[in-house]
Amino acid sequence: MDTRKPAQDFTLRIRRYDPDSGEAPYWDEHTVTLEPHRSVLEGLLQAKAKYDGSIGVRCSCRAAICGSCGVRINDKPGLACHTHLEEALKRSKDGKITVEPMGNMPVIKDLIVDMDAVHWKKINRVTPWLIGKTPVPEREYVVDRVSMVDVTQTMACIQCGACVSDCLSMEVDPGFIGPAALAKAYRFVGDPRDAEQQQRLKDLAEDPNGIYNCTHCFKCVEACPKGVAPMNQIMRLRRRAGSDHHIDDRNNGHRHEAAFVTLVKQGGLLHEAELLPRSYGGDSWFGKFAPKAGAELVSSLPVITKAVLRRKVNPKLALVPHKIPKQDVKAVREIFDTIGSREERYELNLYVVGDDKDLEQPVAGAVEDRSTT
Amino acid sequence: MPSHDVLIIGAGLAGQRAALAAAQAGVTVAIMSKVHPVRSHSVAAAGGINAAVSVTDDWRSHAYDTVKGSDFLGDQDAIEVMCSEAPAEVMHLEHIGVTFHRNDDGLLDLRAFGGASVKRTAYVADITGQAILHVLYEQLMKHSDTVDRYEEWFTTSLILDDEGTCTGCVARNIRTGDMEVFTAKNVILASGGAGQIWKPSTNALICTADGITQAYRAGVPLMDMEMIQYHPTTLLENGFLITEGARGEGAHLLNSEGERFMEKYAPNKMELASRDVVSRAEQTEINEGRGVGEDGAGIYLDITVVPKKRTLEALREIVNIGKDFAGVDITKEPILIRPGQHYIMGGVKTDVDGATPVPGLYAAGEVACVSVHGGNRLGANSLLDTLIFGRRSGEHAAERAKSMTMPTNDRTQLLKDEAEIKEIIGRPKTGRRVSEIKDELGTVMNRYVAVFRDEAGLQHAHEVVRRLKEEAKSAYIDDQGTVFNQDVLGAIELGYMLDAAECCVVAALERKESRGAQFRTDFPERNDDEWQKHINTSINGDDVPTIHYSPVTITQWQPEERKY
Numbered sequence: 001m002d003t004r005k006p007a008q009d010f011t012l013r014i015r016r017y018d019p020d021s022g023e024a025p026y027w028d029e030h031t032v033t034l035e036p037h038r039s040v041l042e043g044l045l046q047a048k049a050k051y052d053g054s055i056g057v058r059c060s061c062r063a064a065i066c067g068s069c070g071v072r073i074n075d076k077p078g079l080a081c082h083t084h085l086e087e088a089l090k091r092s093k094d095g096k097i098t099v100e101p102m103g104n105m106p107v108i109k110d111l112i113v114d115m116d117a118v119h120w121k122k123i124n125r126v127t128p129w130l131i132g133k134t135p136v137p138e139r140e141y142v143v144d145r146v147s148m149v150d151v152t153q154t155m156a157c158i159q160c161g162a163c164v165s166d167c168l169s170m171e172v173d174p175g176f177i178g179p180a181a182l183a184k185a186y187r188f189v190g191d192p193r194d195a196e197q198q199q200r201l202k203d204l205a206e207d208p209n210g211i212y213n214c215t216h217c218f219k220c221v222e223a224c225p226k227g228v229a230p231m232n233q234i235m236r237l238r239r240r241a242g243s244d245h246h247i248d249d250r251n252n253g254h255r256h257e258a259a260f261v262t263l264v265k266q267g268g269l270l271h272e273a274e275l276l277p278r279s280y281g282g283d284s285w286f287g288k289f290a291p292k293a294g295a296e297l298v299s300s301l302p303v304i305t306k307a308v309l310r311r312k313v314n315p316k317l318a319l320v321p322h323k324i325p326k327q328d329v330k331a332v333r334e335i336f337d338t339i340g341s342r343e344e345r346y347e348l349n350l351y352v353v354g355d356d357k358d359l360e361q362p363v364a365g366a367v368e369d370r371s372t373t
Numbered sequence: 374m375p376s377h378d379v380l381i382i383g384a385g386l387a388g389q390r391a392a393l394a395a396a397q398a399g400v401t402v403a404i405m406s407k408v409h410p411v412r413s414h415s416v417a418a419a420g421g422i423n424a425a426v427s428v429t430d431d432w433r434s435h436a437y438d439t440v441k442g443s444d445f446l447g448d449q450d451a452i453e454v455m456c457s458e459a460p461a462e463v464m465h466l467e468h469i470g471v472t473f474h475r476n477d478d479g480l481l482d483l484r485a486f487g488g489a490s491v492k493r494t495a496y497v498a499d500i501t502g503q504a505i506l507h508v509l510y511e512q513l514m515k516h517s518d519t520v521d522r523y524e525e526w527f528t529t530s531l532i533l534d535d536e537g538t539c540t541g542c543v544a545r546n547i548r549t550g551d552m553e554v555f556t557a558k559n560v561i562l563a564s565g566g567a568g569q570i571w572k573p574s575t576n577a578l579i580c581t582a583d584g585i586t587q588a589y590r591a592g593v594p595l596m597d598m599e600m601i602q603y604h605p606t607t608l609l610e611n612g613f614l615i616t617e618g619a620r621g622e623g624a625h626l627l628n629s630e631g632e633r634f635m636e637k638y639a640p641n642k643m644e645l646a647s648r649d650v651v652s653r654a655e656q657t658e659i660n661e662g663r664g665v666g667e668d669g670a671g672i673y674l675d676i677t678v679v680p681k682k683r684t685l686e687a688l689r690e691i692v693n694i695g696k697d698f699a700g701v702d703i704t705k706e707p708i709l710i711r712p713g714q715h716y717i718m719g720g721v722k723t724d725v726d727g728a729t730p731v732p733g734l735y736a737a738g739e740v741a742c743v744s745v746h747g748g749n750r751l752g753a754n755s756l757l758d759t760l761i762f763g764r765r766s767g768e769h770a771a772e773r774a775k776s777m778t779m780p781t782n783d784r785t786q787l788l789k790d791e792a793e794i795k796e797i798i799g800r801p802k803t804g805r806r807v808s809e810i811k812d813e814l815g816t817v818m819n820r821y822v823a824v825f826r827d828e829a830g831l832q833h834a835h836e837v838v839r840r841l842k843e844e845a846k847s848a849y850i851d852d853q854g855t856v857f858n859q860d861v862l863g864a865i866e867l868g869y870m871l872d873a874a875e876c877c878v879v880a881a882l883e884r885k886e887s888r889g890a891q892f893r894t895d896f897p898e899r900n901d902d903e904w905q906k907h908i909n910t911s912i913n914g915d916d917v918p919t920i921h922y923s924p925v926t927i928t929q930w931q932p933e934e935r936k937y
């Protein structure tokens with residue numbers, strides 16, 4: 001980004017809605033003059049200050065920390081104060097910057113949505129406070145340094161709702177607990193001071209709208225301005241629930257995942273026809289003969305039939321496993337082996353990064369020297 | 374008409390801490406905020422919170438550093454309370470869930486901060502305020518059956534009865550435009566600071582002196598209002614803050630000659646001298662032509678000397694701010710900064726329990742002046758201030774409520790406030806726009822009521838503020854609606870800012886010496902004989918505020934020359 005470019009004109013196309021008027025939403029345009037690296041929020045504020053003070057937008061910090069200004073800009077959710085005008089313009093099809101309220105939440109006025117009705121309700125769903133281990137120590141809980149740095153990634157969530165705005169699962173299932181709330185759940189499940197991790201995980205795994213309801217669409221990872229990567233946190237919750245706490249949930253979420261992994265490991269590619277029976281009956285070839293699998297399969301028959309009739313599925317291709325060259329299967333297995341043999345878990349965490357050579361340097365040594373002089 | 378034993382206005386750290394303390398004492402509590410609580414400005418606090426938690430540290434050392442930092446204007450009894458109660462407060466935060474950074478032994482890690490003689494700043498990367506604020510909000514959600522939350526409600530006035538006791542407030546539901554009278558046995562003001570009076574400022578757009586002026590208009594004196602902190606490292610570009618944590622981790626300040634100029638001004642503490650000292654040093658370098666950047670108005674902050682891994686782990690937000698708002702990778706190159714308005718040491722005069730001279734009215738946090746910061750606040754002492762005095766006022770107000778009956782309020786103030794809002798909405802578009810007046814105020818204050826001040830500049834600033842007050846009476850807005858009419862609230866906030874600004878200017882004119890954040894080029898020395906006292910400003914109708922003094926409490930530390 002070049003901060004020295006001179007000011008230029010930007011046209012903002014703002015979606016307006018005035019509940020007082022009783023009229024439908026409409027588009028409103030204003031042209032503002034700012035340097036290209038200024039934010040869309042600064043653009044909105046200039047329009048408000050100069051032309052129309054009635055434009056409704058929540059904002060406070062201007063620096064991507066308070067989480068007030070979540071909106072959709074040219075079809076992508078994000079913070080208005082964290083999106084450069086120039087960058088927004090690049091994504092525009094017609095040379096104008098479109099600003100709309102976030103999705104998946106009811107609009108109150110203009111760009112302001114009702115976060116209580118959706119976002120905060122879901123946050124409340126995950127028992128969002130620490131249930132501390134007892135006895136409470138006299139001083140601090142003594143915990144591993146890295147574990148605190150680890151939960152700091154989810155602590156960094158500013159509750160802006162950008163991830164909620166475009167969550168694909170939530171669109172089809174408004175009951176889904178959703179990315180932000182599940183990231184918040186990880187903040188406690190990952191916190192060694194919490195006494196109820198097992199219960200929390202059980203609850204999230206058993207909930208039909210819980211951790212197994214995410215479709216890995218990455219939308220929340222893309223949307224999040226703070227690198228919280230909610231989907232990653234959801235995957236970690238699943239791993240803890242399934243592998244660490246052996247929670248065999250009634251949604252078959254864990255078995256489905258195990259079956260998925262086994263099939264890919266065996267054949268190098270997924271074999272769809274095997275996936276469903278195994279998810280229901282157990283992660284082996286015999287899975288499909290388990291009574292439970294039978295019952296579930298029968299109940300799934302209408303969907304399967306429909307899919308076949310509409311030519312979404314070709315029975316022949318679906319039933320025969322995919323064939324891929326032997327060396328490719330071998331390569332896939334090697335990946336599994338390498339990762340599986342690692343002692344430490346490789347967690348994608350924002351704060352645990354850096355060059356190894358830096359590790360050897362004393363941390364902030366320069367300070368120590370100076371504060372004693 | 375909602376009524377509660379304790380009503381808290383403001384849901385930043387001070388307000389939320391007060392609410393939890395009052396709820397724990399077993400009384401009915403309401404907390405009100407014009408933005409959702411987690412959007413409060415406390416969320417922006419980055420660097421950390423001071424407390425002598427280390428076994429090798431002593432709260433008295435913390436207290437002495439604070440007294441010295443205050444340039445001997447802080448009240449030492451209050452400072453003793455704050456510093457001695459700090460370790461327990463930090464442990465409490467840790468127990469309820471704040472994810473404080475640990476050292477390799479699993480204990481709280483501490484970082485260095487300006488003006489401190491040892492490392493005593495606990496932190497969560499550089500999102501300390503956010504981490505604490507969100508954890509307190511978790512507790513409010515947990516205690517939702519005992520604490521009523523009024524989120525997105527805007528307080529317009531405090532209500533006083535005929536005896537001058539505070540009995541509640543009038544507030545507007547921002548979502549609907551409905552006005553309501555809130556009755557309470559005790560009201561705690563926790564509505565934060567006033568940074569928007571200056572342009573630029575590190576403060577959020579909502580820091581508009583609401584509580585300071587509401588109390589002032591109710592007759593409470595404002596104390597130390599001339600003491601405005603300019604933070605040494607705000608982005609040249611837009612005034613955003615680069616946390617002192619950066620210098621705490623070892624970053625250097627450099628002038629155009631590549632010189633670590635702090636050697637000249639504070640040879641012992643260097644970049645980690647008190648904020649007033651560092652800001653003055655920077656401004657001197659800039660004024661004497663050794664600034665950097667396009668018109669020489671900046672200074673380099675060099676964070677590349679901090680190990681990269683450490684920067685990424687402990688200064689993550691600053692990496693992002695550099696990248697997103699200045700286009701600079703701070704792990705690779707220095708970033709352009711300058712001193713910028715950051716904090717108001719002064720505010721509503723209170724005692725160590727948060728009580729103001731008006732019975733039933735408490736104040737805590739940045740809105741208040743206890744005074745623990747005196748002429749200059751040490752970095753990471755503000756979060757501490759909000760929590761300690763938030764808690765104390767919550768506890769005290771709850772106790773007081775237990776022996777009282779619920780007062781009754783009529784609708785007089787509500788009708789007045791409603792009429793005022795109606796009048797603003799109905800103004801013809803002949804005057805100036807609210808945004809224009811706010812802009813002019815900010816620019817003038819940042820020019821004349823800044824790091825260096827003098828009589829002529831302050832006089833000029835005062836004249837401008839008086840004129841803007843007149844113009845504000847006919848300033849017009851566009852929004853005529855009821856739902857989320859932010860426009861009309863902006864006009865009310867402008868009124869708050871103008872009143873508070875006048876108190877700042879008048880107090881700065883009054884103090885004819887240099888102490889802490891007040892540096893008068895026409896009176897460059899500290900003058901303990903005449904000026905080791907607090908300046909208070911009180912409302913005087915529409916006229917210039919009246920001035921009176923109160924003594925500085927000294928317990929164990931006699932004034933001495935301040936050197937870093």
Ligand SMILES: Cc1cc2nc3c(=O)[nH]c(=O)nc-3n(C[C@H](O)[C@H](O)[C@H](O)COP(=O)(O)OP(=O)(O)OC[C@H]3O[C@@H](n4cnc5c(N)ncnc54)[C@H](O)[C@@H]3O)c2cc1C
Nearest residue numbers: 383384385387407415420421528564565738739753755756
């Ligand atoms: C960028 C930045 C970084 C900082 N870093 C640090 C740090 O590292 N360490 C440190 O100790 N200090 C730091 N500070 C200072 C510190 O953050 C603040 O002084 C402190 O958080 C103020 O808290 P508060 O609770 O008093 O007010 P705020 O957090 O500002 O809360 C004010 C509350 O009052 C409400 N309110 C205001 N007016 C009204 C009204 N009319 N009606 C209803 N509600 C109203 C608001 O909605 C809000 O909830 C920093 C400050 C800034 C600007």
Ligand code: SF4
Nearest residue numbers: 167214215217218220
């Ligand atoms: S990855 Fe999962 S949680 Fe994230 S947006 Fe997609 S479905 Fe929602």
Ligand code: SF4
Nearest residue numbers: 157158160161163224
């Ligand atoms: S996870 Fe990210 S996008 Fe979602 S609410 Fe938190 S900060 Fe916003």
Ligand code: FES
Nearest residue numbers: 060062067069081
């Ligand atoms: S204004 Fe605070 S996040 Fe954008």
